[in-house]
Amino acid sequence: MKIVFATGDEALDDYVSKKDGILEVGRALYAEQLVTMVPTLKPDVVLFSETIPTSRFDQKAGHVGAEANILKIMESIVEEGIRVVMILNDRPPGHPFLERLIGLGIYDLIMGDTIKVDQVIDALHHPGTRRQVKHLLRQEEELTSEDTYRAKEIKLVTTEEEKQESYQRPISQRVFRIAKSMTDVSEKLRKKWETRGKENATAPETTTLVQKSVVEVHQKEPEATPEKVIVLYSPEATGKTYVGVNTAIAAAKRLRVPVLYKDCTTTCKTKLWFNAPTFPFTLSDIPLTVAGRDAKPSAKVGVLIVEAAKKDDIPPGAVVYVVVDSDYARQVIISKSLDGIQPAGLIWNMAYEEACHPQDMIPLLLVLTLPYDRKAYGDTAKGIPRAFSDEALCDRLVKIIQMDPLHQYMRSGIG
Structure with missing residues (x-):
């Protein structure tokens, strides 16, 4: 099994790499390196810990915005078809970060403040399933028979039938509906800009005043x-x-x-x-x-x-x-x-x-x-x-x- 390590823990990497059936093909010093390392080295698994610095410019693990950057990096790895085993701090079920990871298809999530190395090795050799991490997702209330929506009858018509129905409608009614719609839009815009004009009457004129005419829209x-x-x-x-x-x-x-x-x-x-x-x-x-x-x-x-x-x-x-x-x-x-x-x-x-x-x-x-x-x-x-x-x-x-x-x-x- 070819592995790229991205844990930031040299002792852990050295220990795991010496185990039978594991071949180290790369070791990242910061998370962003994985974006270029993984497509080149093509490992079977990436062992990742969120304690690793995100980039070479930000050596503080867990800085603000780290989760968003980690998700982007994980997405690029998953798109290469590579499995990821992640070591994470504890988070409550339904946490958005966990839901996004599971949504990416990352099911090997080892969480806790204290983690045994044997857990990591076991996860490397035995891929997780969605069922195993389902409890980490937000649990929605199940629908009961009382909650079930009773659908009304849906009428399906062909294009020809729809055209015939519109032709049967009185022409005055159709014209009125269109005219009323345009009048409503025009009136709403006029009132909106009149109100804004009154509010800005005492303020100095700015270049951001926007003018729009309904007539201009129709001048093709x-x-x-x-x-x-x-x-x-x-x-x-x-x-x-x-x-x-x-x-x-x-x-x-x-x-x-x-x-x-x-x-x-x-x-x-x-x-x-x-x-x-x-x-x-x-x-x-x-x-x-x-x-x-x-x-x-x-x-x-x-x-x-x-x-x-x-x-x-x-x-x-x-x-x-x-x-x-x-x-x-x-x-x-x-x-x-x-x-x-x-x-x-x-x-x-x-x-x-x-x-x-x-x-x-x-x-x-x-x-x-x-x-x-x-x-x-x-x-x-x-x-x-x-x-x-x-x-x-x-x-x-x-x-x-x-x-x-x-x-x-x-x-x-x-x-």
Whole structure:
């Protein structure tokens, strides 16, 4: 049995490695090493203890956020088809960390403040089952006959029957329903913005005022391909919205051309950055429109910026920048997702000196580095993106739009 040790306990590793039937093929000094060691060494089992430091930069086991990082590392190991035996501190049944581990298919969980070495050796030789750890999951109350929901009759109709039914409905009734729906939406939006206008009547005018007209939604213009199409891509939460929103504002302020920002993520957090109730909306004092996945750029749009977490949302011919942060585990996951994509470079968000440099994991041109900005994220709830007031940031971000990726690549000397 080939084993990679990741316990942080040299005495334990030495003892177990000398037992019959066990072949040590690797020993990790910190948990994040497993992400690269396991695919290379291809062990049968990884023996892991949460007392091991998470990374080479954080030598304190059990620091805040360690569980989240451990889960990402375990996920990468399980995806390789490798079994994991874990030594953990005691946690109560139903603890989210235990439920996530079991959900990943990790059933060899040895828990306690004092653990016998024989327990570890036994777990290595005898794989656990879900039944053995089922008691660690949150126990839901069983349904009784009184709780059982009695389903009503469900009518199934074919498409043809549905069409016939709609045709039989009086035309006046159908038109009324549509008109009433549009009137309700328009009225609600009008009241919402009137209320907000009264609240801000005594406050100084800000550039974050959002204007939206229901009529504008229905003014269809022919779809066109903008001169610049930029994609900010990452399958992980690395601050794409922070980079994208501020880049869009910088482009609209500096270039003075219509900018369309498309939020193609499932969370659609962009609305929070502007305190906007819905998509699409246009800012009042700069030519910036923010919309969702289904938005189509018109001929007037000069710059299209797409925030994407999936490859399918990357338009053909777009210049793709990969947004990474300082989390090593996320860098690994992002690097594995780049197959089939030809990125022009990296944007390192929330960077700090002691972190693992993203180019060590993803050998792309580093086009921009943005330090961690706690205040900027605090302003999100107020609907005040930093680029509205930070001219220096605008100057840096607008270079992403103006950059010639091929020229920059040739100058960098990479490859």
